[in-house]
Amino acid sequence: MKTYLVGGAVRDRLLNLPVTDRDWVVVGADAAEMMAAGFRPVGKDFPVFLHPQSQEEYALARTERKTAKGYAGFDFYAEKDVTLEQDLMRRDLTINAMAQDSDGLIIDPFGGQHDLQHKVLRHVSPAFAEDPVRILRTARFAARYDFEVAPETMILMRQMVENGEVDALVAERVWQELAKGLMEPKPVRMFEVLRACGALKVLLPEVDALFGVPQRADYHPEIDCGIHTMMVLQYAADSGLTLPERYAALLHDLGKALTPADILPRHHGHDMAGVEPVRTVNARWKVPKACAELAELVCRWHIIFHSVGELKPATVLKTLKKVDAFRRPQRFEAALNVCVADTRGRLHRENAPYPQRAHWLELLHAANNIDTAAIAAAYAETPQKIAEAIDKARLAEINPVQTAYKAQYAGKGH
Template sequence: MQRYRVGGAVRDRLLGLPVKDIDWVVVGATPDEMLAAGYKPVGKDFPVFLHPKTREEHALARTERKSGPGYKGFQVYAAPDVTLEEDLLRRDLTINAMAEDDAGHVIDPFNGKADLQARLLRHVSDAFIEDPVRILRLARFAARFDFDAAPETMTLMRQMVANGEVDHLVPERVWQEVARGLMEQKPSRMFRILRDCGALARVMPEVDALFGVPQPEQHHPEIDTGVHVMLVLDYAAAEGLPLTARYAALCHDLGKATTSADILPRHIGHESRGVELVEQLSARLRATSECRDLAVMVCRDHTLVHRALELRANTVLELLQRCDALRKPDRFALMLRACRADARGRTGKEDTPYPQLEYLTGLLNAARAVDAGAIAKALDDKSKIPDAVALARLNAIKAAMPQKDS
């Protein structure tokens, strides 16, 4: 019985990255031998065990054979006669198909180290075509490492899309991979890969439809809406924004794909249609409610936020109430950061001042400082409380504005 570190642990060590989780493959063992050695079984679909001391996962070497559509349609064979190379052969990418023994010797039958140096994501074998999730995983790794897909792998992925394999993906798996990809260092890479192979039009057609939609050149030097959205997304990632804000950045301009070819001054009317598309996309992906709600807010109100310095006090109060900012100021703060990402996610605009964020934050703080409890206590007619509180908040906002705007 021999064990080897495999997959991400080997890859990340060779890249000089921190190794967080270590997965092991055990060659030449049976389940009974693992149990006798004190390992605890945890695998349902194939034999996986937890080390009795480290609790790290140890899987018996196995092979997989396609037996049906989708990513679950596989038959697994795990036995002592399965070799290490056979186990590595079933893996998706060469950079994930390396192993390391206890002495630190790397076993690399598919030239994964060479692909790491060339910054390429290459499939191990034609078995890649059997699992559509691998397209999403490859795109996610592209976002993580800023790697390219090898030409032959891109050809294979296009074939998978054309054959309808992507249509068998379940929403939960799509969301899982997309959410993880959004949190990588360069999320635009993921969407570029998905678009190049045709998968984006199948799993996120609302986003795919943004590419090729023109924008006014005076505000968007990059012209193309899809290109702009990718710049916004990468800016949000560089700022370290959480998943909710990155998803909002991705969705903020969805409504523009439905406008006419003629450029309108502020794309009037696209926000309401955009909200419908955000809700449609979020429902299909089974996105979390937190992601959906913030994306709706940003899509609906980002142009209003951009004009914050021009707004009257009553419009500001309506914005705060519509966004439930008085009860959820932290979420509103994320909305403002997503709006700033939109303003700065433009070619040559990365350092553009965005006073709207501090300005609206100050007005929100002024409105929240109103003592609603004291107002309610002072009124005998309780039906007048909502209007009285709203008036007090409006006056607080006016007082916090520059004198010329009050």
């Protein structure tokens, strides 16, 4: 029995990156021997065991055979005669198909070290085409390391898309990879790779449809709606925003693919038009509630948030109530963070001022600066008037704040 450190731990050590998880492959053993040595079996589809002390995963070396479409259509063979090279050959990319023995020697039969040095993502074997999740993983690794996809791998990925392999992906796996990719340092690279191989049109046709759609050049020097969306997403990532915020950034402008562009073009009404596509994406990939809700909120309200300087105090209060800012101030603030990214995710506008965020938070603070308990007590005998009285008190607080803001930013587009 021999054990080898494999996969991501070897890759990240060679890149001088922190290693958070370690996976091991065992060659020359069977399940009975593993259990006799104190390992606890946990694998459902193939033999994986937890080490009795470290609790790290040790998998028996295995080969696999494609039996049906999708990522789950495989048969596995994990017996003593499976070699380390055979196990490594079934892996997706060369940079993930390396092992390290107990003496620190790197076993690299497929050129993973060469590809690390040259920043290339290259498939190990034609078996790559048997698992469509590998398209998403490759795109995610591009987002993590900012590597290029080898031409032959891109060709293979395009063929997989054309063959309908991507259609067989299940929602949970797609969301898992998309969520990881959105949280990588260069999430834009994930979508560039998916678009290049044709998978974006299958997985997120609503986002793919934004590319090639023009915008008014005076406000959006980058012009293309798809490019703007990618710039917003990257700004969100560079700012360290959360997964729900980055997901909302990705979907905030879906309506621009549906709204008729006038002569400028301005895409009037794209905020409302985008709500249904956002809901469609949320449902398709079973997006978690926090991400789904924030994406819909930002899509529907970002134009109103941008235009706060044009709003009457009554409209400000109505907006705060409709977006549930009083009960969910943290979500409201998250939406404003995406609005900052939307404003600064434009060509040469990376440092554009966005006083709207601070102003909305000041308005919310002012509106909360009332004694609701005292108001409720004052109207104890006419409880039907309590809500109206609270609104009146809130408006009295909002009014001077909004008036001062309008005076400061009159004619400045804020």
